Amino acid sequence: MLxxxxxxxxxxxxxxxxxxxxxINSGEIHAIMGPNGAGKSTLSYTLGGRPxxxxxxxxxxxxxxxxxxxxxxxxxxxxxxxxxxxxxxxPGVSFVQFLREAANAQRKGRGEEPLSGGEFLKLAREKxxxxxxxxxxxxxxxxxxxxxGEKKRAEMVQMGILDPKLAIxxxxxxxxxxxxxxxxxxxxxxxxxAPNKAVLLITHYQRLLDYVKPDFVHVLAGGRIVKxxxxxxxxxxxxxxxxxxxx
Amino acid sequence: MNMIQTxxxxxxxxxxxxxxxxxxxxxxxxxEEIQVVAGTGESRQVIxxxxxxxxxHLVIRLEKQARLDLRILTAGPAFGRIAVDVELAEGxxxxxxxxxxxxxxxxxEIVTEVxxxxxxxxxxxxxxxxxxxxxxxxYLGRIAVARGADGTDAEQSVRAMLLDRTATAxxxxxxxxxxxxxxxxxxxxxxxxxxxxxxxxxARGLTPPEAKRLxxxxxxxxxFTGAPGEEALSAAALARLEAIL
Numbered sequence: 001m002l003x004x005x006x007x008x009x010x011x012x013x014x015x016x017x018x019x020x021x022x023x024i025n026s027g028e029i030h031a032i033m034g035p036n037g038a039g040k041s042t043l044s045y046t047l048g049g050r051p052x053x054x055x056x057x058x059x060x061x062x063x064x065x066x067x068x069x070x071x072x073x074x075x076x077x078x079x080x081x082x083x084x085x086x087x088x089x090x091p092g093v094s095f096v097q098f099l100r101e102a103a104n105a106q107r108k109g110r111g112e113e114p115l116s117g118g119e120f121l122k123l124a125r126e127k128x129x130x131x132x133x134x135x136x137x138x139x140x141x142x143x144x145x146x147x148x149g150e151k152k153r154a155e156m157v158q159m160g161i162l163d164p165k166l167a168i169x170x171x172x173x174x175x176x177x178x179x180x181x182x183x184x185x186x187x188x189x190x191x192x193x194a195p196n197k198a199v200l201l202i203t204h205y206q207r208l209l210d211y212v213k214p215d216f217v218h219v220l221a222g223g224r225i226v227k228x229x230x231x232x233x234x235x236x237x238x239x240x241x242x243x244x245x246x247x
Numbered sequence: 248m249n250m251i252q253t254x255x256x257x258x259x260x261x262x263x264x265x266x267x268x269x270x271x272x273x274x275x276x277x278x279e280e281i282q283v284v285a286g287t288g289e290s291r292q293v294i295x296x297x298x299x300x301x302x303x304h305l306v307i308r309l310e311k312q313a314r315l316d317l318r319i320l321t322a323g324p325a326f327g328r329i330a331v332d333v334e335l336a337e338g339x340x341x342x343x344x345x346x347x348x349x350x351x352x353x354x355x356e357i358v359t360e361v362x363x364x365x366x367x368x369x370x371x372x373x374x375x376x377x378x379x380x381x382x383x384x385x386y387l388g389r390i391a392v393a394r395g396a397d398g399t400d401a402e403q404s405v406r407a408m409l410l411d412r413t414a415t416a417x418x419x420x421x422x423x424x425x426x427x428x429x430x431x432x433x434x435x436x437x438x439x440x441x442x443x444x445x446x447x448x449x450a451r452g453l454t455p456p457e458a459k460r461l462x463x464x465x466x467x468x469x470x471f472t473g474a475p476g477e478e479a480l481s482a483a484a485l486a487r488l489e490a491i492l
Contacts, residue, residue: 048446048450049450050446050450051442051446071449071454071455072446072449072450073449073450073452073453073454073455073457073458075450076449076450076451076452077452082450084447084450087447088441088443088444088446088447089444090441090444090447090448090462090465091465092462092464092465092466092468092469093461093462093464093465097461098448098451098453098461099451101453101457101461102448102451102452102453103452105452105453105454105457106452109452141465142447158451162451162452
């Protein structure tokens, strides 16, 4: 699914990723953990193609396609979903309007027929229900006036609607209380746990991994993966800290 | 009413950013008088979407407790100037929602002079300008509150969005207050589209022009919110917006 090889990237001339390699196969859920400043968010933004994140070396392939050659919207059409740590507020633009355009833009990019208004609303209602979100909230402007937890749930509703192959979720657990964490965890499992899909969870803490069990856990430090293992590695990190385990 | 026949110069504050060569072709500009009688309400639209040169000057009088909802859309002219003078009597209510969209070397301007002549009147102006290429967009808005016009509530919300660094926005809200109990608020901002918002929309699959269009559509819609014919105005603005992007 995703093959990252020796990826190097910098932000404002400062090297952040320094030779990161990672392979994610279909059907797998990976978690990347690491201390502040390790490069976790830089990794997600670089994979999403955010302007200002400059790739200086290495390669990233998504299902055999060169991801780094694509514009952000082409990456989305190719099946990549980026869950934002800080979802952006866009006054005046309703979720429903934006998501329908986004879904149809992606479908167009893949040569598929656009969804009608009715078809789209049915899909949106189903996914909102999955995340226990009121459909009325999706008629409001994108993320405006949403609490931190609501924004994260709305991200997952978007993921459900857009139905990606690979989801990179950047600290989706931050800002969630215990109940919301379970709802979001269930949502990720329902939407993304499938033989033809994959997930990369980026997180500080073990707690999301109680709900979304990863197949592999990696420790990111100093811009590269310094240790990889199974789910037990996350518990080890939680108990002993990053320095003891990966230092 | 006396009409000034001599072509203004740049020394006239109200014409400081104007395209005087273009203006000369349509000068003098006849006053279009609108009077809303006491206790009644009206809505008007000024839509200028043709190419070429257009200059209009609305002179509006709102009698006691009269209401006017005026919406302006200027999108297309090489030079477009809409001047609006409004005088409000006691308890009158004036709403202006205006959008101007320009590209290339176009010059568009909205010039308002709102006079609260008597107590208890309200005025609200929402002006949204989108500028690409080497275009110039101007809003000059003067609010005058006469002596004794207590209880006045006047508001100006003026925002311009530059699509290119080569475009120019001028905005000058002005207040002249001679009464005591007055609520006057103005907000004025010139900016570019939020880069984070654009990336967010693109990361969800919208192409860069689609993302821009969606954000600008929302920006312009603020000028038409609550208007009779809101959808038609927004649709007309969108058509021009798509041509500009």
